[in-house]
Amino acid sequence: xxxxxxxxxxxxxxxxxxxxxxxxxxxxxxxxxxxxxxxxxxxxxxxxxxxxxxxxxxxxxxxxxxxxxxxxxxxxxxxxxxxxxxxxxxxxxxxxxxxxxxxxxxxxxxxxxxxxxxxxxxxxxxxxxxxxxxxxxxxxxxxxxxxxxxxxxxxxxxxxxxxxxxxxxxxxxxxxxxxxxxxxxxxxxxxxxxxxxxxxxxxxxxxxxxxxxxxxxxxxxxxxxxxxxxxxxxxxxxxxxxxxxxxxxxxxxxxxxxxxxxxxxxxxxxxxxxxxxxxxxxxxxxxxx
Numbered sequence: 001x002x003x004x005x006x007x008x009x010x011x012x013x014x015x016x017x018x019x020x021x022x023x024x025x026x027x028x029x030x031x032x033x034x035x036x037x038x039x040x041x042x043x044x045x046x047x048x049x050x051x052x053x054x055x056x057x058x059x060x061x062x063x064x065x066x067x068x069x070x071x072x073x074x075x076x077x078x079x080x081x082x083x084x085x086x087x088x089x090x091x092x093x094x095x096x097x098x099x100x101x102x103x104x105x106x107x108x109x110x111x112x113x114x115x116x117x118x119x120x121x122x123x124x125x126x127x128x129x130x131x132x133x134x135x136x137x138x139x140x141x142x143x144x145x146x147x148x149x150x151x152x153x154x155x156x157x158x159x160x161x162x163x164x165x166x167x168x169x170x171x172x173x174x175x176x177x178x179x180x181x182x183x184x185x186x187x188x189x190x191x192x193x194x195x196x197x198x199x200x201x202x203x204x205x206x207x208x209x210x211x212x213x214x215x216x217x218x219x220x221x222x223x224x225x226x227x228x229x230x231x232x233x234x235x236x237x238x239x240x241x242x243x244x245x246x247x248x249x250x251x252x253x254x255x256x257x258x259x260x261x262x263x264x265x266x267x268x269x270x271x272x273x274x275x276x277x278x279x280x281x282x283x284x285x286x287x288x289x
Contacts, residue, residue, distance in 0.1 A: 014047025066170035078287025107269035111286035129265035136257035138229035147223035169275025210238035213282035
């Protein structure tokens with residue numbers, strides 16, 4: 001039976017002051033603590049949590065909204081976690097119902113694992129795409145791309161924001177302005193002085209996660225990933241939209257690159273995600289859409 005005080009409890013807003021409790025919850029479920037990622041999400045988004053009377057959090061998630069602050073055009077839900085001791089008691093469903101009611105009528109997206117997808121389907125989410133996670137060192141056998149890349153500078157930020165809004169379909173300035181401090185690497189691709197793509201790589205455990213990855217075409221995406229790989233000794237990890245078959249084949253041509261998992265990209269309140277998927281290769285993180 002559900003624990004009455006939790007399966008009917010109101011969620012509260014989480015802030016960066018709850019970072020340790022969020023990381024503890026991740027660890028409780030066998031996830032990495034991921035304080036670095038939690039810090040970004042709690043600062044750029046809004047956390048929701050249900051407190052455990054015994055201490056810590058019984059459940060939590062984070063919502064990152066995009067577009068005008070007073071009328072968001074899209075919200076992404078991520079880091080949906082329920083403590084092991086409270087699992088399978090309806091608390092996760094209860095938390096999601098509260099969050100969806102609070103952010104309505106804003107359309108919502110999330111990346112679901114195979115285990116999580118049935119719950120989201122019951123809540124009204126529809127699968128609109130898939131992403132494949134790959135991990136390893138990038139050592140492709142194909143020739144180096146002729147596309148030029150370089151480290152981003154402060155002068156590039158305005159161009160990055162314009163390109164990103166065009167491709168993503170919503171303004172996410174409040175997230176991207178945090179990239180220079182959040183990421184280990186932040187690079188741009190350009191042609192004849194025109195910005196044609198950008199990518200970042202940020203630390204997560206023993207890897208660098210590639211994301212966001214926005215590029216004019218597959219060759220540009222390859223060039224950006226290769227440039228990130230050349231500037232780190234860590235393996236790279238990223239989640240690529242499966243429609244980008246050529247890029248995935250190129251990545252997996254590296255002997256040390258492994259396919260790790262598939263996630264379902266789901267949406268609530270809209271039939272498809274906004275923006276131009278042909279130039280959107282990887283998210284900043286699956287927790288932020």
